[in-house]
Amino acid sequence: MRQVETIIVGGGPAGSSCARELVRCGRPCLVLEKQPPPRPKLCAGWITPKVLADLEIQPEEYPYGLVQLDRLRLVVGRSRRWRFRISAHQYSIRRAEFDGWLLERSGAEVVQHTVREIRYAGGRYIVDGQFSCTYLVGAGGTSCPVRRNLFPPHPGKLILTREAELPGEPLGNECILWFPFAGQSGYAWYVPKRGGVHIGFGGLADQIPTEGLASLWEEFTRLLDGEDSVGDMSPPTPKGHPYFLNPLNTPIKQNGAYLVGDAAGLATWDLAEGIGPAIQSGILAARDILGLDIYQRERVGRYSLGLLGRFFRWVWARLP
Numbered sequence: 522m523r524q525v526e527t528i529i530v531g532g533g534p535a536g537s538s539c540a541r542e543l544v545r546c547g548r549p550c551l552v553l554e555k556q557p558p559p560r561p562k563l564c565a566g567w568i569t570p571k572v573l574a575d576l577e578i579q580p581e582e583y584p585y586g587l588v589q590l591d592r593l594r595l596v597v598g599r600s601r602r603w604r605f606r607i608s609a610h611q612y613s614i615r616r617a618e619f620d621g622w623l624l625e626r627s628g629a630e631v632v633q634h635t636v637r638e639i640r641y642a643g644g645r646y647i648v649d650g651q652f653s654c655t656y657l658v659g660a661g662g663t664s665c666p667v668r669r670n671l672f673p674p675h676p677g678k679l680i681l682t683r684e685a686e687l688p689g690e691p692l693g694n695e696c697i698l699w700f701p702f703a704g705q706s707g708y709a710w711y712v713p714k715r716g717g718v719h720i721g722f723g724g725l726a727d728q729i730p731t732e733g734l735a736s737l738w739e740e741f742t743r744l745l746d747g748e749d750s751v752g753d754m755s756p757p758t759p760k761g762h763p764y765f766l767n768p769l770n771t772p773i774k775q776n777g778a779y780l781v782g783d784a785a786g787l788a789t790w791d792l793a794e795g796i797g798p799a800i801q802s803g804i805l806a807a808r809d810i811l812g813l814d815i816y817q818r819e820r821v822g823r824y825s826l827g828l829l830g831r832f833f834r835w836v837w838a839r840l841p
């Protein structure tokens with residue numbers, strides 16, 4: 522059996538950030554990742570400046586496609602829709618590139634392995650009878666096996682999404698957001714990327730209107746048609762990926778086991794963005810293992826847009 526101090530299950534942004542922090546402090550770790558590279562990931566790929574700051578890079582140092590989104594068009598309202606344009610300072614990336622780069626940059630050893638069964642015996646975790654460790658980090662996203670095997674079932678709110686990525690150069694670098702859409706706290710997006718655009722919507726499962734996701738997608742494509750600068754689009758059949766938002770203080774750490782990123786339901790409460798919280802929680806869990814910090818839910822940011830995010834959430838829940 523292979524023995525190592527820390528095993529990280531999942532090589533997404535949460536797992537690779539945790540791995541990087543451990544490796545650069547000289548502590549051994551192994552990442553178990555089920556998919557070979559490149560790993561496509563359903564995601565709009567919108568990241569905030571804080572994500573780049575947490576990764577300690579300047580935008581120009583990022584080696585792959587990055588678009589600076591310097592204007593946001595907000596289309597706000599249900600029956601009547603008001604349009605606002607605000608200047609912004611946000612970015613978009615392509616996830617397969619971003620995730621691959623993060624994992625490689627971590628310097629950690631990665632073994633392709635799908636984790637299924639985990640046992641705790643004699644103060645060590647045994648993973649699939651093949652690997653053994655003192656610290657185990659669950660960074661496996663929505664259906665993380667560390668959560669399934671060791672933590673209570675996810676009590677969070679389920680987010681449902683539909684999205685598609687269209688190749689081709691976007692007409693500009695203005696991002697469009699429709700609030701609300703797919704329920705009172707859901708929204709839809711059009712995010713320009715390098716070499717394409719990402720379109721989609723997401724909302725809390727218990728708020729998705731009864732007509733369902735397919736008819737919402739049709740409504741969304743009509744909204745896209747109504748916007749200038751979007752250009753002619755023939756959106757392909759959309760895909761979806763559910764994930765959790767955990768507004769409750771359920772355990773995310775016990776006996777040397779940690780849940781980080783989507784495995785812990787750490788996406789933000791205003792925009793349900795999870796890349797930033799995944800990176801923050803991965804770094805913080807590593808620092809807890811290193812004895813340099815304490816990993817707690819409250820230490821990971823809950824809003825993408827800070828006070829503005831809380832204000833937007835309050836406003837769009839009350840729109841006619």
Ligand SMILES: Cc1cc2nc3c(=O)[nH]c(=O)nc-3n(C[C@H](O)[C@H](O)[C@H](O)COP(=O)(O)OP(=O)(O)OC[C@H]3O[C@@H](n4cnc5c(N)ncnc54)[C@H](O)[C@@H]3O)c2cc1C
Binds near residue numbers: 534556565
């Ligand atoms: C449609 C959509 C759009 C989104 N848009 C944005 C956005 O614009 N901005 C934003 O910040 N967030 C966005 N999110 C959320 C964001 O994608 C996630 O919060 C983020 O990917 C979480 O990172 P993670 O590392 O926790 O998990 P993941 O990125 O899901 O990584 C988990 C990794 O674990 C691996 N894994 C899973 N199970 C196992 C196993 N059994 N054994 C080994 N490995 C395993 C997977 O292969 C994967 O590589 C979006 C989500 C969706 C669905």
